[in-house]
Amino acid sequence: MPVEPDAVVWSALLGGCVICCNVDVGEIVAQKLIELEPDNAGNYTLLANLYAHAGRWSDLARMRRMMKDRGMHKRPGYSWIEDKDQVHVFLACDMSHDRTCEIYDALDTLSVHMKKGFGISL
Numbered sequence: 570m571p572v573e574p575d576a577v578v579w580s581a582l583l584g585g586c587v588i589c590c591n592v593d594v595g596e597i598v599a600q601k602l603i604e605l606e607p608d609n610a611g612n613y614t615l616l617a618n619l620y621a622h623a624g625r626w627s628d629l630a631r632m633r634r635m636m637k638d639r640g641m642h643k644r645p646g647y648s649w650i651e652d653k654d655q656v657h658v659f660l661a662c663d664m665s666h667d668r669t670c671e672i673y674d675a676l677d678t679l680s681v682h683m684k685k686g687f688g689i690s691l
Contacts, residue, residue, distance in 0.1 A: 595619045612642040
């Protein structure tokens with residue numbers, strides 16, 4: 570690589586390791602990522618997710634215990650949608666929005682269309 574990879578590159582690689590369930594590479598990547606950002610709980614969460622996908626429950630428990638001992642908490646992700654000059658902010662699994670039912674109905678409809686488009690049996 571012509572430039573030194575930063576935390577974003579290492580994080581993307583670790584995310585790929587989670588998807589491919591590659592624990593050997595994932596642990597190496599996580600170590601480098603944690604060296605760069607030792608206080609970023611998201612890095613530890615990704616590694617814990619890798620262990621979960623691989624069925625390595627004792628390693629998953631160790632990671633969660635370490636995060637708890639260090640007082641680390643992963644901040645939840647938010648999404649923003651602008652509609653008719655109004656910005657709506659959503660938290661994952663947030664049910665507090667006044668149009669929650671309408672939003673989830675639209676998401677269900679979109680999911681059905683996407684699954685049909687990709688040939689996934691319902």
